[in-house]
Amino acid sequence: MMSDVMDWDAAYRGHIFAGPPPWNIGKPQPAIADLIAAGRVQDPVLDVGCGIGDLSIALAEAGHTVTGIDISTAAINQATEKAGDRDLTARFIQGDATDLAALGLGEPQFNTVIDCTLFHSLPLDARDDYLRSIHAAANPGARLYLLVFTTDALPADSPCPVPNLVTDAEVRDAVAAHWTVDTIEPSHVAVRLPDIPNLPEHDFHTDEEGLTHLPALLLTAHK
Ligand SMILES: C[S@@+](CC[C@H](N)C(=O)[O-])C[C@H]1O[C@@H](n2cnc3c(N)ncnc32)[C@H](O)[C@@H]1O
Numbered sequence: 377m378m379s380d381v382m383d384w385d386a387a388y389r390g391h392i393f394a395g396p397p398p399w400n401i402g403k404p405q406p407a408i409a410d411l412i413a414a415g416r417v418q419d420p421v422l423d424v425g426c427g428i429g430d431l432s433i434a435l436a437e438a439g440h441t442v443t444g445i446d447i448s449t450a451a452i453n454q455a456t457e458k459a460g461d462r463d464l465t466a467r468f469i470q471g472d473a474t475d476l477a478a479l480g481l482g483e484p485q486f487n488t489v490i491d492c493t494l495f496h497s498l499p500l501d502a503r504d505d506y507l508r509s510i511h512a513a514a515n516p517g518a519r520l521y522l523l524v525f526t527t528d529a530l531p532a533d534s535p536c537p538v539p540n541l542v543t544d545a546e547v548r549d550a551v552a553a554h555w556t557v558d559t560i561e562p563s564h565v566a567v568r569l570p571d572i573p574n575l576p577e578h579d580f581h582t583d584e585e586g587l588t589h590l591p592a593l594l595l596t597a598h599k
Contacts, residue, residue, distance in 0.1 A: 384451065385451075389450050398568050401430075403430055405492050406566055407563045407564065412434070417519075420440075420485065420486050421440055421441065421442040421487070421489075422481075422489045422510065422514075423443065424490065425445070425492070425493070425497060426444030426446045429451075429468060431490065433458060433464065442467075443481070445470070447471065449470050473506055476513045477509070483513070484512070490521050491510070491520070491523065496524045496540050498540065504553065507551060508554055519597070519598050520596065520599075523593075525592050526543070527542065529591045531576045534575075544593060548595070551597055557597045560596075563594035566590075
């Protein structure tokens with residue numbers, strides 16, 4: 377699939393942000409870490425759009441069984457390398473989340489699907505196929521957790537590629553076409569802003585680790 381957001385392999389090879397992409401923070405997003413700590417993640421888990429695998433690996437280290445899939449070969453190679461030859465219950469598959477059946481993942485098998493900033497990374501016209509695809513791969517009763525940037529997360533004049541930001545109603549309506557939406561609440565995505573010139577001024581909170589908190593929504597749904 378062609379992306380209208382960015383060339384993901386180029387991002388992971390350091391060609392877009394003058395270094396690693398801003399979302400590579402070396403640990404799971406805090407909003408997702410909170411869900412894990414609260415015991416809200418049931419195995420087996422699908423980490424869809426897993427990037428370089430920090431969330432999948434953290435889940436596996438905590439004893440979860442997880443499949444990470446990502447369209448970027450560069451990201452999946454980094455994830456596989458990180459997992460190394462440790463005996464982790466994480467596996468990584470390169471492929472397109474809008475067609476999980478093509479990866480042999482079309483049947484119900486996951487009890488939790490975690491979308492950590494994939495939804496806003498998809499082209500608008502891929503959203504429905506994507507939500508149908510992950511729904512088909514979910515067991516009855518499975519949970520979906522989706523962390524997505526809101527429209528105020530990035531300025532339109534950003535020198536970096538701007539994802540397909542959402543409003544509350546937009547993401548709710550899109551997900552509700554396939555899933556039963558339970559909650560949607562304000563959240564944030566922690567990023568390490570790139571060291572590039574012309575980054576617009578912002579007044580977002582930057583924490584003690586130097587991570588900037590960009591506005592997001594955390595949606596929870598079930599099948
Ligand atoms: C903003 S990154 C987030 C990565 C990871 N979830 C994290 O939090 O670090 C979005 C990811 O979605 C992946 N992606 C984009 N389109 C995809 C698709 N159609 N199928 C699977 N992965 C996709 C990209 O390669 C990228 O790794």
